[in-house]
Amino acid sequence: MKKNVSERRLVDVLVSFLRPRNYVERGLRHYEKTIDVVAVCLESGELSAIEAKTKNWRRAVEQAIVNLAAAERSYIAIYSNFAHRVSLEELDRHGIGLISVGSQWGDVEVIKEADLSPFVNLLMNKRIKDKLLPKGAK
Amino acid sequence: MNINLRFAMHRDIPLIHTEATKIDGLVIPGHILAYQSAPTSVFVSSMPEHEYIIDPMTFIFQHPKSSNVNEAGELRRSICRMCEEYHEDLAGILEGLDIDQRMRPSDFPTLNDFCVGIVSFQRDVVREKSTTSKASKYISRYGRQTPTEPRFVVAPYFKFESVGDEWYQFSLRCAQETQRICDNDSIGVVIYCSANSLNIEAISRIGADYQQFNHILIWLDDFNEAAISVENIVEARRLINVLARNEAEVESLYGGYLLMLMESEGLNGISHGILYTQHKRFSVLPGGGGAPERYYIPKFKAFRSLSQTDLIIHKHPELICRCEVCEEVIGGNADRIIMFGDEPDLLRGHFITVRYQEAQAMPDMNRDEEIERLRETYEMYDESIRMLPNPDAFVSSSRMRGLEYLYIWTQGLEHTI
Numbered sequence: 001m002k003k004n005v006s007e008r009r010l011v012d013v014l015v016s017f018l019r020p021r022n023y024v025e026r027g028l029r030h031y032e033k034t035i036d037v038v039a040v041c042l043e044s045g046e047l048s049a050i051e052a053k054t055k056n057w058r059r060a061v062e063q064a065i066v067n068l069a070a071a072e073r074s075y076i077a078i079y080s081n082f083a084h085r086v087s088l089e090e091l092d093r094h095g096i097g098l099i100s101v102g103s104q105w106g107d108v109e110v111i112k113e114a115d116l117s118p119f120v121n122l123l124m125n126k127r128i129k130d131k132l133l134p135k136g137a138k
Numbered sequence: 139m140n141i142n143l144r145f146a147m148h149r150d151i152p153l154i155h156t157e158a159t160k161i162d163g164l165v166i167p168g169h170i171l172a173y174q175s176a177p178t179s180v181f182v183s184s185m186p187e188h189e190y191i192i193d194p195m196t197f198i199f200q201h202p203k204s205s206n207v208n209e210a211g212e213l214r215r216s217i218c219r220m221c222e223e224y225h226e227d228l229a230g231i232l233e234g235l236d237i238d239q240r241m242r243p244s245d246f247p248t249l250n251d252f253c254v255g256i257v258s259f260q261r262d263v264v265r266e267k268s269t270t271s272k273a274s275k276y277i278s279r280y281g282r283q284t285p286t287e288p289r290f291v292v293a294p295y296f297k298f299e300s301v302g303d304e305w306y307q308f309s310l311r312c313a314q315e316t317q318r319i320c321d322n323d324s325i326g327v328v329i330y331c332s333a334n335s336l337n338i339e340a341i342s343r344i345g346a347d348y349q350q351f352n353h354i355l356i357w358l359d360d361f362n363e364a365a366i367s368v369e370n371i372v373e374a375r376r377l378i379n380v381l382a383r384n385e386a387e388v389e390s391l392y393g394g395y396l397l398m399l400m401e402s403e404g405l406n407g408i409s410h411g412i413l414y415t416q417h418k419r420f421s422v423l424p425g426g427g428g429a430p431e432r433y434y435i436p437k438f439k440a441f442r443s444l445s446q447t448d449l450i451i452h453k454h455p456e457l458i459c460r461c462e463v464c465e466e467v468i469g470g471n472a473d474r475i476i477m478f479g480d481e482p483d484l485l486r487g488h489f490i491t492v493r494y495q496e497a498q499a500m501p502d503m504n505r506d507e508e509i510e511r512l513r514e515t516y517e518m519y520d521e522s523i524r525m526l527p528n529p530d531a532f533v534s535s536s537r538m539r540g541l542e543y544l545y546i547w548t549q550g551l552e553h554t555i
Contacts, residue, residue: 031444031479032431065525069449094525119452123473 005079005103010052011036014077014101017108022048023132030070030128033063038071040132047129048114050099052077057086064096069121070128073114077101080109088112139398139500140389140407141493142191144415145170151181151280153412153486160494163289164190165391165409169198171263172223173216179267179285180276186284191326192260193391195220196294196312197420199228199246200305203235211237223263224255243296243308253294253315260291290353291320295328297359297420301340306331310347317351326353328391329377333358333370336377345380354381357391360419364440364528364543365536366396371550378403379555392418395439395496396547402505403555412486413441431482432529433475434489436461436496437515438541444485446526448475453522461495463488509548516544 011026014037018024022039030049037050049071053060060076067074075097078086083100088111091098097114101107140162143154154161164182171178171192182190198206198217206217213221213229221228225247235241246252265285267273277283293316298306313327329344348354358374374397381388382404390397393408394416410416413432433447434440437457442450451458451472458468467484468474478484524540538546 031448033443033445062525062527066445066449069445069452119449121448121452121473121476124448124476127476 005054005081007036007052007054009103010054010077010079010101013103013105014050014052014099014108016105017101023134025132028128028131030067030124033066035063035067035070037077038128038132040129045129046073047071047125047132048073048075050075050077052101054079055082055085057082061090061094061096065094068095068117068119070124072116072120072125073097074117075099075114079103080107083111086111139401139405139497141497142389142407142409143490144193144392144409144411145178145181146411146415148174148177148181150412150486153483153490155184155281157487157490158185158188160490161188162407162497163188163409166190166192168192168195168223168259169216169220172220172259175219175263175267176270176272177276179264180273180280180283182264183268183283183285184280186286189286189289190264191288191290191292192263194224194256194260194292194294196256197297197330199232199241200296200420202238202240203232204237206232207237223259225252228252243304246308249311249315250319253312253319256294257291257316257319260288264288290324290326291316292326292328292355293317295330297330298335299331300335301343313348313351324352326355327351328355328357329381330357330391331359333361333373336373338376341373341377341380344377345383348381348386349384352386354386354388355391356381356388357418360417361392361397362417362530362536363394363396363547364530365538366543366546366550368546368550368553371396371547372553372555375400375403375550375553376555378405392416398496398500399505399508399547399551401500413489430529431479431485433478433485434492435459436492438519439512439544440528440530442526443529444475444479446523447478448472449526450523451475454519457519459488459492461488461491463491505551509551512544513548516541516548520545 015024015026018039022041024039026037028035028038035049036052039048049067051060051063057076057078064074064076077099080100080102086098091112095115098112100109100111142163142165143161144165166182206214208214213232218229227247231245268283268285294312296305296309316325327348378388378400387406388404389407392410392415397408432441432443435442436459455472458470458472463484467477520541528539
């Protein structure tokens with residue numbers, strides 16, 4: 001039987017997965033909207049923006065498209081029971097990545113890597129990174 | 139094409155003063171003027187070069203009582219103050235309704251008394267309230283004071299569903315009575331209905347009934363330019379065309395660029411707020427909340443959220459606005475759009491500036507060429523932004539996406555009337 005899972009739980013699982021290799025913040029204010037999760041990779045310094053939804057992947061894609069102006073890579077994170085419903089073709093069209101997230105700790109799989117966004121606002125990108133990175137970190 | 143600013147919030151006053159040369163006049167909602175009479179009157183008096191009208195907001199009497207009371211079940215203070223200004227019995231009549239009940243035309247005080255109260259309020263309030271002791275602290279804040287009378291008195295008006303229904307008849311009687319009270323002074327009348335209520339017969343009847351009035355304001359309910367139909371555009375053009383035949387000055391109480399393009403049909407002016415109320419629907423209560431912070435994209439003739447605008451101008455740098463505000467803030471560098479998020483007043487300054495430029499361009503505009511430009515914009519950008527939700531369309535439950543509305547505009551404007 002399929003169990004329902006909350007968006008909050010998905011984000012918890014996702015953030016826990018990302019933390020060892022990224023500076024992470026959840027619920028980052030971006031103009032009038034909020035990005036569910038942002039993460040700066042410790043290794044590459046790249047910023048990823050992730051919009052999480054349990055089922056409604058199309059709504060997540062709409063939001064992820066807007067994030068292309070903020071982050072180098074933009075993803076949607078969908079509950080693993082529904083991730084197979086996502087159109088990879090649609091994601092390809094916009095260069096958006098897909099992460100499948102389960103309800104258990106560590107149950108996270110990157111199904112599709114996001115492309116590098118060609119539309120990044122460098123000032124906004126820097127502002128977000130400055131907020132995430134500890135003082136003194138490059 | 140005159141651009142009149144619909145006043146809503148006192149925090150906008152410094153900006154309005156700064157940008158005063160870019161607007162032609164003011165529309166002051168009656169409930170704001172009644173409730174915050176001293177600061178609003180002082181503000182109006184601080185702009186003597188700008189003619190104003192007072193919107194009597196009488197349509198709110200058509201709302202169910204529940205819309206006009208606070209959580210304690212008492213009349214909202216602005217409504218209560220407005221009632222007191224208009225007629226001593228009005229507040230009591232409203233309070234006496236059942237919570238879901240609405241006033242009927244037969245519930246109003248005698249027509250003459252009702253109209254006299256509304257005429258007196260509009261003629262006197264600014265002069266009387268801008269010189270009181272309460273006003274003095276605002277006088278030093280808003281500068282010089284030259285109280286003036288409104289450009290014309292606006293008759294009480296109500297929304298009708300069909301020509302000939304009781305509210306249509308009552309509005310017309312209010313207009314005629316107000317004209318009689320005002321003697322030879324010209325008055326303004328408001329024709330308030332949904333564009334869906336209009337057809338050739340109805341428009342013909344309205345044209346005949348209102349032919350003796352010199353100033354006609356139209357309010358097409360929820361005429362949301364981002365969610366409009368071809369039929370609604372055609373009926374709006376027909377209505378304006380018929381009303382303007384008798385050399386009446388026809389304006390729209392709310393409006394955006396689409397209505398401005400109806401100058402060819404005889405529209406003289408539009409009014410709207412700063413960043414909002416280019417359209418308004420009956421069920422939305424007056425007041426409540428500030429304007430959303432959003433950016434007017436001149437080429438799209440529409441607002442977009444800042445997050446969407448950031449993406450759009452990075453995808454299409456040629457869309458970066460070149461108005462004086464944007465030149466200073468963005469200077470051709472799309473990354474600097476974030477400055478608008480830091481200082482939302484810049485968004486308002488940008489919108490007022492662009493709207494002024496659009497109005498200035500109207501007299502020399504060839505509408506056929508403008509329609510062609512709108513079509514080109516649709517063809518060039520629709521696919522690119524189709525995935526971005528259009529918040530303006532969403533509020534009217536429209537499924538319209540991207541720039542589909544521009545295509546609808548071209549169809550509606552090219553249609554023979």
